[in-house]
Amino acid sequence: MNVAPILLSLQLAAWTALLMLPLGLFVGRALAWRGFRGKALVEAAVALPLVLPPTVLGYYLLVAFSPHSALGGAFEWLTGEVLAFSFPGLVTASMIFNLPFAVLPMQQAFAAIPHEVREAAWVSGLSGPATLARIELPIAWPGVLAAFVLTFTHTLGEFGVVLMVGGNIPSRTRTLSIAIYDRVQAFDMEAAGLLSAVLLAASLVATALVRALAGRAVRV
């Protein structure tokens, strides 16, 4: 079995999940507690990848990644490489595609902490960062971990967006699900079956983990 697509997908999933962790924390917490102008719009934007066809999102990302656009141009100027059809491009696309998976579980977990509990921490002398580290995260960690696991697994199996912005370049952008598609196209059903089994097992473990985490939430 060609393990390169598996390794590439694991790398992509790890980078995406790790980078989304602080972002999800920041956005999830803000959406859980703060009221601000345009909040509904931000929430809609975060949830958009759930309903938007991956090809549509992929198309817009491809346009944004082109060297003629601001983002793609800046990336090329900085690194000398093209963002589209590159691994950093895949990571960027994955991050956007995974926004709802990274943000929503954390938003829910933080929203479940009564505001009074945070205020009690402040009145007890704990600073904002200390309150996050010693009160909020120890209460909300199942949601944070669920977000990480969901983002990781979702990235492992990503297809449409990856194909649109990454193409199918061996060892660079050919991820697990693209390799499966590629093998089926070549009538190599055995290899497709093996790779599919890997993805199935990973997804099953992830969903079981997320279910288990939901049961671990601290009663507030």
Next chain:
Amino acid sequence: MTVPPDVRGLRVRLRQDHPVALDVAFECGAGELLALVGPSGSGKTTVLRCIAGLATPRQGEVACDGEIWLDRRGDVAVSPQRRRVGLVFQHYALFPHLDALANVTSAMSHLPREERAARARALLARVNMEGLEARRPSALSGGQRQRIALARALARDPRVLLLDEPFSAVDQLTRRRLRLELVQLRREIRIPMVLVTHDLEEAQLLGDRLSVLHHGRTLQTGRLENVMRRPAGALVARLLDQRNVFAGVVSHHDEEAGTTWIDWAGTRIECALATRFAPGDRVDWVVPESHVVMHRRERPSRGERENPVRGIVRDVVILGGDARVTLDVHGVDTPLTFEVSVHVAKRNRIAAGAEASVSLLADGIHLMATEATG
């Protein structure tokens, strides 16, 4: 920043129009317990939050123990972390993932790490929670949670203790016990304490001073007995559950006899001299139920000459051993209310429709300026 030495204890001035209207002013000395009372939605909790720094009014000052915590004119707004406030939240707001001991030590960042556990154990012992240090809040009863919340509030070595309806979520037996413990605690710590409550009985049991709040406005603050006996106006009297609030007109003063006479719908009522009102002034007046004495049918007494009032019994409600009687007085819309024991009511044949007479004891009658509103 420091304030003049005469401003010890807690001094609160708050003013704003939005989002919650506030016009609040009161002081609370060290070792004193001020009960902040008012109906739901009167802004009591907002006031506590402003003292703790969890809310900031548009205008105002909060000073405690010689430190200014808030001065909107001087642009001072000390953070909640630096105010040294002990706050017991209404629903306790304990940290659910920490055991009782850790809940208390988490408020001890001002102490060296090695001292915290021993001090927290001592505080938990003080609130009768020995042996439960390792329990999480979810494994504790309402009363036990309240005690942990109190221990955590004290763990800060606070300059002021704020209690937000701390006994509202526990059963009556526990409430009585916790109130007793609070009274004992007061003897030991000499800091200002502000108790928010809508329970007047609780305010009277625990408070030295009383501040009455209505729609975010302080109506009256003073010594408990003083506010109870001499409310500033009819609204305060009603908020303090005084039912016998009536309107009258000052008729004349008799300075020699030390009395002022008022006209109450044609009845002359004698009360203590109140020269701050001129003859002809419209006033509101209040007489506590304890100063309404029913005349016995068969046994007239000398006291019956003091402000005798006759009326028809509208209703008698029996509550335990007491009968609450409402009496319609001729020419007055609001009935007079008083209590007698059930056997006295029976012996005097007090029932709806019966005629009865009472005396309003002059030394209990308090005259108040009429209010434009309320």
